[in-house]
Amino acid sequence: MHDIAFIRANPEAFDAAMTRRGGEPVADQIVALDAKKREAQTRVQEAQSRRNEASKAIGQAMGQGDKDKAEALKAEVAEIKASMPQWEEAETAAAAQLNDLLARLPNIPADDVPDGADEEDNVEVAVWGEKRDFAFEPKEHADIGLALGMDFETGAALSGARFTFLRGDMARLHRALAQFMLDQQTRENGYTECNPPVLVNDNAMYGTDKLPKFAEDSFQTTDGRWLIPTSEVPLTASVAGQIIDEPTQPIRLTAHTLCFRSEAGSAGRDTRGFIRQHQFEKVELVSICRPEDSEAEHERMTGCAESILQALDLPYRKVLLCVGDMGFGARKTYDLEVWLPGQGAYREISSCSNTGEFQARRMNTRYKPEGEKKTRFVHTLNGSGLAVGRTLVAVMENYQEEDGSVTVPDVLAPYMGGVTRLEPQT
Structure with a gap:
């Protein structure tokens, strides 16, 4: 607002x-x-x-x-x-x-956000990691996934297109990634773990700028509740309507939840594989802070998301989005794009946005500076730390072997119960 x-x-x-x-x-x-x-x-x-x-x-x-x-x-x-x-x-x-x-009007972009119409006008800020030199032609995750427990046919039979059924060590690796992300964000990066509802009301969706403009992008139940498109919604809305004590340190929240998106308007995009699903999981990062702290917090949050990719040794690049590619509620956004050797392309795996006071005005969330009578609106920020399914895809493609197996990254060993490799099943 x-x-x-x-x-x-x-x-x-x-x-x-x-x-x-x-x-x-x-x-x-x-x-x-x-x-x-x-x-x-x-x-x-x-x-x-x-x-x-x-x-x-x-x-x-x-x-x-x-x-x-x-x-x-x-x-x-x-x-x-x-x-x-x-x-x-x-x-x-x-x-x-x-x-x-x-x-229905989008947020005002920050002065340093580049002009541009779409992703072609985004600006690459940094590149991290060494791309693996394969001794064979790397495959896309969808081509090796079925033998490893990524069952697209059963998912589609149960629920329709863009649903997937994970089995065995593939399901375990997916869970391991989420647990590792949560541990990293809470133990190393100072976020407080939360377990919010995945069904929310109109006020929560409106306050986090998902309504009214993006109603068709979300699923709604028959009693009027909404399945969350991301846990940004309940985490940010948890302070709606409040006058909080001056946050001399940003309030940092994280959650691992199911997320649901109708993917309206994305017909024909990423229909093959595990990239774009109606149901997926994410570890979300949310910060609530003073206006003067939000720019530094944005850089910090993006770094927290980057730390997961670096720990997994997944090559990626950091991109500053132009005005035409930026989300409705954002005033400035960094995307992290992971390298997928099977596709031979970088793909978005995290988007970290500073919304300024845009959401806080919609939620009427304020703080009272010490020594002042008037209240001010807080600033809110959100980002993926990371999208679990897309990280699974990145691990599969970057750690694949010629025989179709996938090596488990070292940092995930404590979560895998001794499993060090996903082996193809006949």
Whole structure:
């Protein structure tokens, strides 16, 4: 959500920001709706004040025996009561129009976010790791997965396209990755582990900018709850409506959960394999902090996600997204793209975003700086640390052997019960 006072004071700057994000100038429309709402509010307040004054004067007039004056005042009060619903309805309608418009507008990009239309305009910031020199032609994970326990056919038979059934050591390796990520983020990187619900209400989805714009991208139950697209939703919304103590240190939360996405609009993309699923798992990172700390926290969070890839010795690159490729609620985003030798390409495995006060305004989450009377909105950040399924794909492709087996990375040995290699099953 946007600061209406900022828009009133800086309409040209706001329009320029929306234009950078591929939208149309809307500041004039916003200011006009805001003026309409404020006028109606003023009319209601003035009417209420005059009604109270007139009601009090009726008693005084009756006490003085001035019936004519009392009757005139009664008529005025009746007229005020009759006219008030008109202005109250006008205020409600203008406020609804204004809020609906603001709720559908993306966040203002940070100044250092590059211009651009799509992923082709993203900027590579850093590259880490050595790509393995294979003595054979590496295969894609979908080509070696079936013999190792990655069952696409059963998943599809049970649930339809973009569902997968994992078996045996493949399922164990998937679990090991999630456990390792959680241990790394909690023991080494200072995040507090949480176990949130995966069903949430409209308020949680709205506050984290998933509604109203992206309703079709999520699954909704028959009783109106939403299956979370990421645990960013419940973790961030856990502070909704609160005035928290000044967070001199950022509040850092993490969770490993199931996630669900309808993948609306992605027809034909990554339909083969385990890359883009309707049901998947992620270890999410969320931070709540003061505005002055959010840029440093963004860099730190991205580094925490990178630490998983480095521990697994998976080559990757860090990319700064351009305005055209950035998520709706983000003001700045880094993507981490892992190298997949079977595809011969880098693929996104983590996206770490600073949303500034965009989500906090929608959730009405504030803090009170020490020594100050007024509250301020916090800043919220979120990132993947990491997407478990995509990390499994990266391990399979980077650690594959010519016989179709996959070596288990050393850091996962404590989680694998002595299994050091996934062997093909006939």
